[in-house]
Amino acid sequence: MRLTGKTAVITGAAGDLGRALAQRFAAEGVAGLVLSDRDPAALDAAADAVEGAGTKVSTLVADVSDRAAVDAVVDLAAETHGRLDVMINNAGVLGPTARIHRQTATNWRRVLDVNFFGALHGVESALRVMRPQRGGVIINTASIAGLTSWAFAAPYGVSKAAVIQLTKVAAVEYAEDKVRVNCVCPGVFPSAIHAENGAEAMALMAQRHPLGLGNALDVTGAFVYLAADESRWTTGAVLTVDGGCTAL
């Protein structure tokens, strides 16, 4: 087990990747998990599904676009477990798909509020605990959409590019506090975020992945590596897990 004794927060924990991360982290021996999402019923179900002897699971409903709500999640972890080792900023939305001239200001703001400001709030909030404790790991869920062009999803791609840049700058700024900041850029895997995408759109996306579309579990190993002590010399990394998509 690679995460024995650690405490982790996961936002967007009721979603497909968030649930897979919670289950994988418990299987890797994490001692404390604080799961958060804006969807209360799905969050309870996600917590119930975590199986890990010795893993204490807490939940708190929070909208990541609200900095105070994210602070409350981080505070819960720090108060319950006395420290926070791993902060995973994973909540995200795709937003309405349309070409740029058909995107509204409301769409742009909503997607940036959740994907970019949500991650920023998680970084800021975790630093309040990790800097004084002289260590910790922040992992942002970015996307290959922040590295390559995905038509009809400009707000999403721009928000994820911003998350990647936030990751790199934060990694440099907080290395002296022994806080590592990395991001994972998954390729496309079926999840609720694609609920509005039909079979044709998913098939087109699959064509851009030499190994085909993945699944949430395929992505979790990268998070385990970045959370574990074996990655102690890795910070500012932009780790693609994408079935070869960005190699094309």
Ligand SMILES: NC(=O)c1ccc[n+]([C@@H]2O[C@H](COP(=O)([O-])OP(=O)(O)OC[C@H]3O[C@@H](n4cnc5c(N)ncnc54)[C@H](O)[C@@H]3O)[C@@H](O)[C@H]2O)c1
């Ligand atoms: N599925 C993919 O193809 C894919 C690819 C690359 C990156 N990602 C990223 O992975 C992460 C997880 O997505 P997923 O695929 O599991 O989708 P998902 O829709 O299953 O999960 C997203 C979760 O985030 C939650 N959420 C949304 N807005 C929120 C808010 N304001 N506050 C708190 N929680 C909120 C949702 O309730 C949901 O539970 C996202 O950041 C997404 O952008 C997904």
